[in-house]
Amino acid sequence: MKKIDTTACNNIDLPKMPKKDGKEQVSVLIPLPLAKAYNYSVPENLELKLGDFVKVPLGSRQVVGVVWEKSGNKNDLSKIKSVISRLDVTPLPITLRKFIDWLASYSVTPQGAVLRMAMNVRSILVPTKPLIAFTIPKNTSKRTSDLRITQSRKRVLDILANSSPKNMHDLCLEAKVSRGVVNNLAKSGHIKTLYVSPQSTFKKPDPDHLHTIILSKKQKNAANYLSEKVTNYKFDVTLLDGVTGSGKTEVYFEAIATSLRLGKQALVLLPEISLTPQWFDRFQRRFSAAPIVWHSELNESKRRLAWQSVATGEAKVVVGARSALFLPFQKLGLLIVDEEHEGAYKQIEGVTYQARDMAIVRAQISKCPIVLSSATPSIETRVNVLKKRFNRLELPRRYGPAVLPLLEATDMRDSQLKTNEFLSFDLREALNKNIISGEQSLLFLNRRGYAPLTLCRKCGHRFKCPNCSAWLVEHRLQTSLQCHHCEYKIITPDTCPNCEASNSLTVCGPGVERVAEELKTVIPHARVRIMTSDTVRSPKAARELIASMEAQEIDILVGTQMVAKGHHFPNLTLVGIVDADLGLSGGDLRASERTYQVLHQVAGRAGRAERPGRVILQTYQPGHPVMEAMVKGDRESFMELEEKNRKEGGWPPFGRLAAIIVTSNDSYKADRLASQLAYNAPLGKDIHVLGPAPAPIAVLRGQHRRRFLLKTNREQPLQPLIRAWLEKVAVPSNTKIRVDIDPYNFL
Numbered sequence: 053m054k055k056i057d058t059t060a061c062n063n064i065d066l067p068k069m070p071k072k073d074g075k076e077q078v079s080v081l082i083p084l085p086l087a088k089a090y091n092y093s094v095p096e097n098l099e100l101k102l103g104d105f106v107k108v109p110l111g112s113r114q115v116v117g118v119v120w121e122k123s124g125n126k127n128d129l130s131k132i133k134s135v136i137s138r139l140d141v142t143p144l145p146i147t148l149r150k151f152i153d154w155l156a157s158y159s160v161t162p163q164g165a166v167l168r169m170a171m172n173v174r175s176i177l178v179p180t181k182p183l184i185a186f187t188i189p190k191n192t193s194k195r196t197s198d199l200r201i202t203q204s205r206k207r208v209l210d211i212l213a214n215s216s217p218k219n220m221h222d223l224c225l226e227a228k229v230s231r232g233v234v235n236n237l238a239k240s241g242h243i244k245t246l247y248v249s250p251q252s253t254f255k256k257p258d259p260d261h262l263h264t265i266i267l268s269k270k271q272k273n274a275a276n277y278l279s280e281k282v283t284n285y286k287f288d289v290t291l292l293d294g295v296t297g298s299g300k301t302e303v304y305f306e307a308i309a310t311s312l313r314l315g316k317q318a319l320v321l322l323p324e325i326s327l328t329p330q331w332f333d334r335f336q337r338r339f340s341a342a343p344i345v346w347h348s349e350l351n352e353s354k355r356r357l358a359w360q361s362v363a364t365g366e367a368k369v370v371v372g373a374r375s376a377l378f379l380p381f382q383k384l385g386l387l388i389v390d391e392e393h394e395g396a397y398k399q400i401e402g403v404t405y406q407a408r409d410m411a412i413v414r415a416q417i418s419k420c421p422i423v424l425s426s427a428t429p430s431i432e433t434r435v436n437v438l439k440k441r442f443n444r445l446e447l448p449r450r451y452g453p454a455v456l457p458l459l460e461a462t463d464m465r466d467s468q469l470k471t472n473e474f475l476s477f478d479l480r481e482a483l484n485k486n487i488i489s490g491e492q493s494l495l496f497l498n499r500r501g502y503a504p505l506t507l508c509r510k511c512g513h514r515f516k517c518p519n520c521s522a523w524l525v526e527h528r529l530q531t532s533l534q535c536h537h538c539e540y541k542i543i544t545p546d547t548c549p550n551c552e553a554s555n556s557l558t559v560c561g562p563g564v565e566r567v568a569e570e571l572k573t574v575i576p577h578a579r580v581r582i583m584t585s586d587t588v589r590s591p592k593a594a595r596e597l598i599a600s601m602e603a604q605e606i607d608i609l610v611g612t613q614m615v616a617k618g619h620h621f622p623n624l625t626l627v628g629i630v631d632a633d634l635g636l637s638g639g640d641l642r643a644s645e646r647t648y649q650v651l652h653q654v655a656g657r658a659g660r661a662e663r664p665g666r667v668i669l670q671t672y673q674p675g676h677p678v679m680e681a682m683v684k685g686d687r688e689s690f691m692e693l694e695e696k697n698r699k700e701g702g703w704p705p706f707g708r709l710a711a712i713i714v715t716s717n718d719s720y721k722a723d724r725l726a727s728q729l730a731y732n733a734p735l736g737k738d739i740h741v742l743g744p745a746p747a748p749i750a751v752l753r754g755q756h757r758r759r760f761l762l763k764t765n766r767e768q769p770l771q772p773l774i775r776a777w778l779e780k781v782a783v784p785s786n787t788k789i790r791v792d793i794d795p796y797n798f799l
């Protein structure tokens with residue numbers, strides 16, 4: 053855990069600032085990459101609180117910012133400009149402002165750039181129009197006429213008797229009546245018209261909704277433990293460490309129920325929120341209402357509604373992607389990070405941060421408990437448990453009759469396959485057997501498209517992206533060659549662009565499309581579907597594909613990492629991992645750990661109900677520690693070995709690490725700035741600077757990239773070193789320096 057300032061106090065109305073004859077000054081943070089908040093004077097007739105949204109002049113423009121601090125009377129009034137007006141928007145709570153400050157400092161990013169993430173909903177700045185809603189009046193004596201209560205009128209009254217106020221649209225839909233029926237009831241005084249904020253019509257999740265899940269003793273103990281944490285209102289981290297299918301989700305739902313009973317807000321982070329419809333169905337079953345959803349693909353009106361309902365405290369459960377950490381929670385009482393080990397929690401564009409780590413900071417500032425859930429906890433989290441900074445709850449067994457699947461490795465070195473074949477005879481046989489017995493299978497290959505490399509047999513020409521140091525991947529379903537690092541895409545040519553030979557192009561290696569094609573040859577009658585971000589482009593498409601899988605309309609699902617995500621298919625009993633070695637190359641610090649986690653998660657899809665599962669892992673390195681750990685089911689020895697390696701090398705979490713990346717559209721400029729940085733690199737005991745070296749993808753989107761790694765021991769914070777270092781160099785035009793604290797992606 054990073055040490056942070058925890059003087060934050062949640063839910064306390066801040067006192068108004070004293071006014072001194074119109075000379076009051078405030079600093080206003082503006083959501084632009086500016087390093088500091090600027091000072092403004094406050095007009096006499098305006099009362100401002102910290103966190104208020106205000107309109108201020110900036111150069112010749114007017115912009116909206118947030119009152120960040122009182123700045124006393126330090127500036128000469130004639131030199132500063134005045135705040136123009138205050139906006140009628142719920143102020144940013146102190147906990148969120150502290151979080152923004154903390155993250156800006158930790159990630160060496162301008163505060164304003166972080167604020168921008170919290171203000172990523174333009175429409176919140178426009179006042180909300182109240183909605184008309186209907187409810188049952190408390191005093192029923194006001195009825196003007198005794199309207200006959202028909203069946204349709206009764207339906208409306210029954211619905212309203214059991215719910216919060218409803219708007220016309222929802223009410224008509226639910227009661228299956230026309231607007232006229234509702235209007236007549238309103239006229240006669242049977243129902244009352246109200247003006248409400250749009251979010252007041254949300255149905256609240258009900259913690260005591262009757263549902264069918266009865267927790268096992270172990271699950272119950274875990275749930276009680278977490279509920280007690282929620283009741284304590286204290287910062288506290290618990291790892292919920294349980295094998296796939298052990299009921300971790302059911303257990304943390306109980307912690308959410310407790311938070312709901314206490315009237316607090318809960319936030320659940322999911323790594324791939326739009327791909328997990330099953331999670332939402334389960335939430336609905338447990339709480340008889342939907343949670344508030346937050347992710348980048350929401351449209352503006354949904355974003356606004358979500359933002360405002362969080363700000364007013366009306367949203368009690370929010371489930372979101374990492375950016376949900378920047379929502380203005382008033383009474384955060386519980387945070388949950390599901391699949392805490394997931395690499396998807398690392399934000400690599402714009403402001404870089406690790407959402408799991410920042411969720412911990414957010415919980416600490418909000419003084420609330422946080423739960424990290426995983427079947428394969430990250431090394432970082434394991435070490436924190438070892439050091440007793442985090443608690444740990446264990447769910448060692450699958451729920452009910454389900455047992456963990458049987459795992460075997462197929463040594464591909466003696467597979468006797470032809471060069472264009474990728475499915476071993478063992479795997480084919482197992483797939484066939486499954487089809488005969490009416491069971492479903494999953495093939496996992498973490499590569500989109502048809503093949504990762506296309507070349508000319510005649511002249512050896514290889515198709516490369518003109519903007520990146522990367523090969524083009526063939527997507528046969530779209531007849532195109534695509535770069536997976538930028539948007540570059542061409543129609544697959546018939547002839548070689550280099551030697552003009554026709555029919556000379558050939559491909560190397562498999563992608564999911566090629567595996568699906570091979571299935572057509574080896575098991576022609578199998579019903580095969582592909583699940584990747586190319587074939588599943590929306591939450592709706594994900595829902596449709598998953599429903600099809602549940603309805604057993606698919607025999608074999610072929611997919612990338614997307615198939616690993618928390619899905620629960622009772623009839624899925626075989627998982628084939630086409631290329632288990634794929635993630636191991638690349639020299640990434642976490643390559644082995646991540647490969648193990650992904651393989652484990654994919655394997656966990658097999659045999660989740662009555663029928664036992666089987667997993668076949670195709671590998672060219674059966675002796676690799678990852679493969680041995682998978683086959684033996686020995687997570688502990690593997691993780692301990694990984695920990696030992698990291699400790700010996702002084703790598704995170706035993707040391708601190710940052711990447712400093714120089715980018716420029718001009719390779720000469722990139723080199724020059726890199727050598728200036730090298731010349732000024734920080735020196736000292738336990739400070740190691742590696743580089744400059746071309747980043748593994750040396751050119752990305754036309755930008756030349758040079759990279760340094762700065763490594764220190766735990767005791768030495770990186771940020772002051774980096775700030776001092778960067779101050780010593782001048783960054784020329786069209787050149788940038790990017791700082792990535794705790795880098796994950798070593799591209």
Ligand code: ADP
Binds near residue numbers: 265268300
């Ligand atoms: P995890 O999150 O650990 O992978 P889940 O919470 O998804 O596990 O549980 C796996 C499956 O088992 C789900 O379908 C879940 O509803 C079911 N399950 C877990 N615990 C119980 C229980 N006590 N009673 C009934 N079903 C349960």
Ligand code: ZN
Binds near residue numbers: 508509510511513549
């Ligand atoms: Zn050629």
Ligand code: ZN
Binds near residue numbers: 538540
């Ligand atoms: Zn590219």
